Amino acid sequence: MKTDGAISGIPAEPYPFPFEPTACALLVIDMQRDFLEPGGFGAALGNDVALLRRTIGPNVRLLAAWRRAGLAVFHTREGHAPDLSDLPPAKLMRARGALRIGDRGPMGRILVRGERGHEIIPELYPLPGEPVIDKPGKGAFWATGLREQLLARGIRQLVVTGVTTEVCVHTTVREANDRGFDCLVPADATGSYFPEFHAAALQMISAQSGIFGWVTDSGQILAALALP
Ligand code: TIU
Numbered sequence: 001m002k003t004d005g006a007i008s009g010i011p012a013e014p015y016p017f018p019f020e021p022t023a024c025a026l027l028v029i030d031m032q033r034d035f036l037e038p039g040g041f042g043a044a045l046g047n048d049v050a051l052l053r054r055t056i057g058p059n060v061r062l063l064a065a066w067r068r069a070g071l072a073v074f075h076t077r078e079g080h081a082p083d084l085s086d087l088p089p090a091k092l093m094r095a096r097g098a099l100r101i102g103d104r105g106p107m108g109r110i111l112v113r114g115e116r117g118h119e120i121i122p123e124l125y126p127l128p129g130e131p132v133i134d135k136p137g138k139g140a141f142w143a144t145g146l147r148e149q150l151l152a153r154g155i156r157q158l159v160v161t162g163v164t165t166e167v168c169v170h171t172t173v174r175e176a177n178d179r180g181f182d183c184l185v186p187a188d189a190t191g192s193y194f195p196e197f198h199a200a201a202l203q204m205i206s207a208q209s210g211i212f213g214w215v216t217d218s219g220q221i222l223a224a225l226a227l228p
Pocket of ligand 1: 165
Protein backbone atom coordinates (compact mmCIF):
# COMPACT_ATOMS: atom_id res chain seq x y z
CA MET A 1 0.00 0.00 0.00
CA LYS A 2 1.30 3.41 -0.94
CA THR A 3 1.95 5.82 1.91
CA ASP A 4 3.30 9.32 2.01
CA GLY A 5 5.95 9.58 4.71
CA ALA A 6 5.39 13.32 4.99
CA ILE A 7 1.85 12.87 6.32
CA SER A 8 1.20 10.93 9.53
CA GLY A 9 -1.90 8.82 10.02
CA ILE A 10 -3.27 5.43 9.09
CA PRO A 11 -1.66 4.13 5.88
CA ALA A 12 -4.35 4.36 3.21
CA GLU A 13 -5.06 5.26 -0.39
CA PRO A 14 -4.64 7.89 -1.69
CA TYR A 15 -2.61 9.09 1.34
CA PRO A 16 -2.58 8.51 5.12
CA PHE A 17 -5.86 9.04 6.93
CA PRO A 18 -5.53 11.74 9.64
CA PHE A 19 -7.07 9.56 12.37
CA GLU A 20 -8.54 11.36 15.39
CA PRO A 21 -9.86 8.48 17.50
CA THR A 22 -12.19 10.42 19.76
CA ALA A 23 -13.77 12.16 16.75
CA CYS A 24 -14.08 8.94 14.74
CA ALA A 25 -17.01 6.51 14.84
CA LEU A 26 -17.09 2.97 13.54
CA LEU A 27 -20.18 2.76 11.29
CA VAL A 28 -21.10 -0.86 10.54
CA ILE A 29 -23.49 -1.00 7.61
CA ASP A 30 -26.26 -3.59 7.34
CA MET A 31 -24.48 -6.71 8.66
CA GLN A 32 -27.92 -8.37 8.78
CA ARG A 33 -29.05 -11.95 8.33
CA ASP A 34 -31.02 -10.78 5.28
CA PHE A 35 -27.76 -10.06 3.45
CA LEU A 36 -25.36 -12.59 4.98
CA GLU A 37 -27.40 -15.74 5.54
CA PRO A 38 -29.25 -18.08 3.17
CA GLY A 39 -32.97 -17.38 2.76
CA GLY A 40 -32.80 -13.61 3.07
CA PHE A 41 -33.07 -10.61 0.77
CA GLY A 42 -29.64 -11.04 -0.83
CA ALA A 43 -30.25 -14.68 -1.63
CA ALA A 44 -33.76 -13.90 -2.90
CA LEU A 45 -32.19 -11.53 -5.42
CA GLY A 46 -30.16 -14.46 -6.74
CA ASN A 47 -26.91 -13.73 -4.93
CA ASP A 48 -24.39 -16.05 -3.22
CA VAL A 49 -24.22 -14.94 0.41
CA ALA A 50 -20.91 -16.78 0.90
CA LEU A 51 -19.24 -13.90 -0.93
CA LEU A 52 -20.15 -11.56 1.93
CA ARG A 53 -19.24 -13.82 4.83
CA ARG A 54 -15.50 -13.15 4.53
CA THR A 55 -16.24 -9.69 5.94
CA ILE A 56 -17.40 -11.09 9.29
CA GLY A 57 -13.93 -11.81 10.74
CA PRO A 58 -12.48 -8.34 10.00
CA ASN A 59 -15.63 -6.69 11.37
CA VAL A 60 -15.51 -8.79 14.55
CA ARG A 61 -11.90 -7.73 15.15
CA LEU A 62 -12.55 -4.05 14.39
CA LEU A 63 -15.64 -3.96 16.58
CA ALA A 64 -13.76 -5.57 19.48
CA ALA A 65 -10.89 -3.09 19.16
CA TRP A 66 -13.29 -0.15 18.92
CA ARG A 67 -15.16 -1.25 22.01
CA ARG A 68 -11.91 -1.86 23.92
CA ALA A 69 -10.75 1.66 23.05
CA GLY A 70 -14.06 3.11 24.27
CA LEU A 71 -14.78 4.80 20.92
CA ALA A 72 -18.16 5.44 19.29
CA VAL A 73 -19.85 2.56 17.45
CA PHE A 74 -22.94 2.90 15.25
CA HIS A 75 -24.75 0.05 13.49
CA THR A 76 -27.26 0.33 10.66
CA ARG A 77 -30.03 -1.95 9.41
CA GLU A 78 -31.82 -1.65 6.09
CA GLY A 79 -35.50 -2.41 6.41
CA HIS A 80 -39.08 -1.29 6.49
CA ALA A 81 -42.06 -0.92 8.80
CA PRO A 82 -44.36 -3.98 8.85
CA ASP A 83 -47.03 -2.02 6.92
CA LEU A 84 -44.37 -1.08 4.31
CA SER A 85 -45.43 2.56 4.60
CA ASP A 86 -41.78 3.64 4.25
CA LEU A 87 -41.14 1.50 1.18
CA PRO A 88 -41.29 3.52 -2.04
CA PRO A 89 -43.12 1.62 -4.79
CA ALA A 90 -40.09 2.05 -7.04
CA LYS A 91 -37.89 0.14 -4.55
CA LEU A 92 -40.46 -2.61 -4.19
CA MET A 93 -40.85 -3.04 -7.94
CA ARG A 94 -37.15 -3.07 -8.81
CA ALA A 95 -35.73 -5.27 -6.08
CA ARG A 96 -37.56 -8.43 -7.03
CA GLY A 97 -36.25 -11.93 -7.31
CA ALA A 98 -37.68 -15.13 -5.92
CA LEU A 99 -39.16 -13.02 -3.12
CA ARG A 100 -39.88 -9.32 -2.78
CA ILE A 101 -39.52 -7.00 0.21
CA GLY A 102 -42.34 -7.84 2.64
CA ASP A 103 -42.81 -11.41 1.37
CA ARG A 104 -42.45 -14.25 3.84
CA GLY A 105 -39.21 -16.25 3.59
CA PRO A 106 -37.41 -18.74 5.82
CA MET A 107 -36.25 -15.92 8.16
CA GLY A 108 -39.59 -14.11 8.27
CA ARG A 109 -40.75 -11.26 6.10
CA ILE A 110 -37.98 -10.01 3.83
CA LEU A 111 -36.31 -6.76 5.00
CA VAL A 112 -39.06 -5.99 7.53
CA ARG A 113 -38.23 -4.64 11.00
CA GLY A 114 -38.78 -7.09 13.82
CA GLU A 115 -38.28 -10.15 11.62
CA ARG A 116 -35.40 -12.58 12.14
CA GLY A 117 -33.81 -11.79 8.78
CA HIS A 118 -33.68 -8.09 9.65
CA GLU A 119 -31.51 -8.73 12.72
CA ILE A 120 -27.81 -8.00 12.81
CA ILE A 121 -25.86 -11.27 12.66
CA PRO A 122 -25.01 -12.71 16.09
CA GLU A 123 -21.25 -12.31 15.56
CA LEU A 124 -21.67 -8.51 15.43
CA TYR A 125 -24.71 -8.04 17.62
CA PRO A 126 -24.86 -4.49 19.06
CA LEU A 127 -24.18 -3.96 22.74
CA PRO A 128 -26.70 -2.01 24.82
CA GLY A 129 -25.98 1.68 24.30
CA GLU A 130 -24.61 1.31 20.77
CA PRO A 131 -26.95 3.22 18.45
CA VAL A 132 -28.70 1.11 15.79
CA ILE A 133 -29.86 3.25 12.88
CA ASP A 134 -32.86 1.85 11.02
CA LYS A 135 -32.82 3.10 7.45
CA PRO A 136 -35.38 2.64 4.69
CA GLY A 137 -32.88 3.53 1.96
CA LYS A 138 -29.46 2.45 0.87
CA GLY A 139 -27.71 5.44 2.44
CA ALA A 140 -27.50 5.73 6.25
CA PHE A 141 -28.16 9.48 6.25
CA TRP A 142 -31.48 9.56 4.43
CA ALA A 143 -34.56 9.67 6.72
CA THR A 144 -32.59 8.60 9.81
CA GLY A 145 -31.23 11.55 11.80
CA LEU A 146 -27.77 9.97 11.73
CA ARG A 147 -26.01 13.26 10.98
CA GLU A 148 -27.49 14.89 14.07
CA GLN A 149 -26.55 11.91 16.26
CA LEU A 150 -22.96 11.99 15.01
CA LEU A 151 -22.61 15.73 15.47
CA ALA A 152 -24.04 15.53 18.99
CA ARG A 153 -21.17 13.19 19.88
CA GLY A 154 -18.52 15.36 18.21
CA ILE A 155 -17.92 12.87 15.40
CA ARG A 156 -16.21 14.21 12.26
CA GLN A 157 -14.69 11.00 10.91
CA LEU A 158 -16.16 7.61 10.05
CA VAL A 159 -14.68 4.18 9.52
CA VAL A 160 -17.34 2.65 7.29
CA THR A 161 -17.59 -1.15 7.06
CA GLY A 162 -20.26 -3.68 6.12
CA VAL A 163 -22.25 -4.68 3.08
CA THR A 164 -22.53 -4.26 0.24
CA THR A 165 -19.57 -2.24 -0.96
CA GLU A 166 -21.13 -0.70 -4.04
CA VAL A 167 -24.66 -0.31 -2.67
CA CYS A 168 -25.20 0.69 0.98
CA VAL A 169 -21.56 1.29 1.91
CA HIS A 170 -20.95 3.44 -1.16
CA THR A 171 -24.19 5.39 -0.86
CA THR A 172 -23.42 6.08 2.79
CA VAL A 173 -19.86 7.20 2.08
CA ARG A 174 -21.11 9.57 -0.62
CA GLU A 175 -23.76 10.98 1.70
CA ALA A 176 -21.24 11.37 4.53
CA ASN A 177 -18.74 13.08 2.27
CA ASP A 178 -21.29 15.70 1.21
CA ARG A 179 -22.12 16.31 4.88
CA GLY A 180 -18.50 17.02 5.80
CA PHE A 181 -17.42 13.70 7.33
CA ASP A 182 -14.08 12.11 6.44
CA CYS A 183 -14.58 8.43 5.60
CA LEU A 184 -12.07 5.60 5.81
CA VAL A 185 -13.14 2.29 4.27
CA PRO A 186 -11.27 -0.94 5.18
CA ALA A 187 -11.47 -3.05 2.02
CA ASP A 188 -11.51 -6.43 3.80
CA ALA A 189 -14.35 -5.37 6.14
CA THR A 190 -16.65 -4.57 3.20
CA GLY A 191 -17.96 -6.99 0.63
CA SER A 192 -20.11 -7.42 -2.43
CA TYR A 193 -21.95 -10.21 -4.21
CA PHE A 194 -19.95 -9.01 -7.25
CA PRO A 195 -16.15 -9.02 -6.70
CA GLU A 196 -15.61 -6.74 -9.68
CA PHE A 197 -18.07 -4.18 -8.27
CA HIS A 198 -16.30 -4.37 -4.89
CA ALA A 199 -12.95 -3.55 -6.49
CA ALA A 200 -14.34 -0.77 -8.66
CA ALA A 201 -16.32 0.78 -5.80
CA LEU A 202 -13.22 0.98 -3.61
CA GLN A 203 -11.23 2.55 -6.46
CA MET A 204 -13.98 5.13 -6.92
CA ILE A 205 -13.66 6.21 -3.29
CA SER A 206 -9.92 6.89 -3.28
CA ALA A 207 -9.46 8.00 -6.90
CA GLN A 208 -9.04 11.65 -7.79
CA SER A 209 -7.13 12.43 -4.57
CA GLY A 210 -9.78 10.78 -2.40
CA ILE A 211 -12.90 12.12 -4.08
CA PHE A 212 -15.14 10.37 -1.50
CA GLY A 213 -12.60 9.27 1.11
CA TRP A 214 -9.79 6.84 1.95
CA VAL A 215 -9.36 3.06 1.51
CA THR A 216 -7.25 0.83 3.72
CA ASP A 217 -7.28 -2.64 5.34
CA SER A 218 -8.62 -3.46 8.79
CA GLY A 219 -5.13 -4.48 9.95
CA GLN A 220 -3.89 -0.92 9.49
CA ILE A 221 -6.70 0.41 11.68
CA LEU A 222 -6.11 -2.25 14.34
CA ALA A 223 -2.43 -1.30 14.40
CA ALA A 224 -3.33 2.36 14.88
CA LEU A 225 -5.68 1.52 17.76
CA ALA A 226 -2.99 -0.60 19.44
CA LEU A 227 -0.65 2.40 19.73
CA PRO A 228 -0.41 3.96 23.21
N1 TIU B 1 -27.18 -3.07 2.39
C1 TIU B 1 -27.18 -3.12 1.06
O1 TIU B 1 -26.16 -2.99 0.41
N2 TIU B 1 -28.42 -3.36 0.43
C2 TIU B 1 -28.55 -3.98 -0.77
O2 TIU B 1 -29.66 -4.14 -1.26
N3 TIU B 1 -27.41 -4.43 -1.37
C3 TIU B 1 -27.30 -5.15 -2.52
O3 TIU B 1 -26.18 -5.34 -2.98
N4 TIU B 1 -28.38 -5.66 -3.08
